[in-house]
Amino acid sequence: MEFIPRIGITTGDINGIGPEVLLKALNTHRVNKICIPVLYGSGKHLSKYKNLVGMQNWQYTHIQDASQAQQKNFNLVNCLKGEYFDLTPGSLDPKAGQLAYDSLERATQDLKSGKIDALVTAPISKENIQSDTFKFPGHTEYLAQAFEKKDVLMFMISDGLRIGVVTGHIPLDKVKKVLSREAIASKLNLMLQSLKTDFGIAKPRIAVLGLNPHAGENGLLGDEEKQVITPVIEQYKNKGHLVFGPFPTDGFFASDNFRKFDAILAMYHDQGLTPFKMLAFDTGVNFTAGIPGVRTSPDHGTGFDIAGKNVADPGSMLHAIYAAADISRQRHEYNDLEAHALKHQKIDIENLKKEKN
Incomplete structure (x- = not known):
């Protein structure tokens, strides 16, 4: 049976270019053929960005839990906990920082529990996301602590x-x-x-x-x-x-x-x-090696200077999604081979024991 990875994708700081490059990347027919995309963010804000980038006909499906995600759908887990707030592309808004954190936290928990196979993180503002719950210089350090890795x-x-x-x-x-x-x-x-x-x-x-x-x-x-x-x-x-x-x-x-x-x-x-x-x-793609889950991200930042102008290039985001899918499949194959080898090793040991007896 073919392994189709379930890829979680956060929208990052909603006032940066994250939502724009994400939507442009998803507007290719290949993405939901190679993985099951699960978006973590705000549906209302994404709907605003759909109009901004000329993707009015693009559709997503609201789900309550990542385990409900279906292939060939763009599945969205809503992470907006408070009331809707207006977009202000290119500016620092504490509400956007909180949404970025809530999306990241929910996606990380799902990665740890195995509900998703990989996580792609859109850029955050390292300044805007800082709070009592997020005191890290970036995604990498946050994920290291979340997975309890030194x-x-x-x-x-x-x-x-x-x-x-x-x-x-x-x-x-x-x-x-x-x-x-x-x-x-x-x-x-x-x-x-x-x-x-x-x-x-x-x-x-x-x-x-x-x-x-x-x-x-x-x-x-x-x-x-x-x-x-x-x-x-x-x-x-x-x-x-x-x-x-x-x-x-x-x-x-x-x-x-x-x-x-x-x-x-x-x-x-x-x-x-x-x-x-x-x-x-x-x-280019930023990949965090050394944690049990797969995590990638584009190699650029929030791009506040061009946010909301519909000029951001989705290339790095698209490659981050591809890399997450490829690495997930490679790990799955590697683990299967390891398990297969271990199984045969145990059989060989049991056979040797029988021969000695």
Whole structure:
């Protein structure tokens, strides 16, 4: 029986471009053929956006619970708890921040309980969503706590390019303080496991970037490469993993050297995301590796400067939905193979016991 993943999609900050790119992405015939979409947000606000983007004939079905979602429908779980409030595209509205949080919370609970197989999150305003219940720098940190994970990996993915970061949403002056052998090893473990489980790469090749200009120039421009990064790389090489580096960031990307690897581990946020967005902005996806559920999002922000103008490109949102469906299917297949292998292993053990008796 074919596995059709149930994909939850939040609308993000309703005054950003999230609803617009979501509707444009869903207005393709392919989406509800590859998954069962479950939208989390406000039907009244989405109806307003339907007119804004010229999709008056697009229809969705209200459901009370994600378990009621049907294939070939665009299913919507209403998350608006208070009264309807007017849209003010491009502005910060505390009510929109609360709706973004309520939608995210409901979708996350459904992901944890298995009612949906994956979650695609539209952009939130990290400023507007802050409250007593949301005190996180972004989705990644919120999901890590929700799934009780000490560590997760912000993994930017596109066709032919995957970049993870050791340190994420922290100020630059704190990067050196938290960068350690343990931190790098933890991210490498998450990356290796994800490449196998989520992307089907049995023996991945990973490039590790240096921290300092020219990867420290043999200690002249900093000793983090010699003292922290290189020892971890050697440790993984000795275990038989194909891990290489540390590479100077500028030359590594300028020479197209990155194309030789299945994934790249950067030391801090902008070191990884700047080249990624330059090379894959329209198709890039933010994937959270290391949690039991699958979560992706577009690699852009709320786009308040263009919100409500019907000019936002849905490419990244569409690829985030595709990636969520693809990774869900890959994990499902991987888990089936693991279960099949374990079953046969138990049978072999039982047969050996019988032979000995």
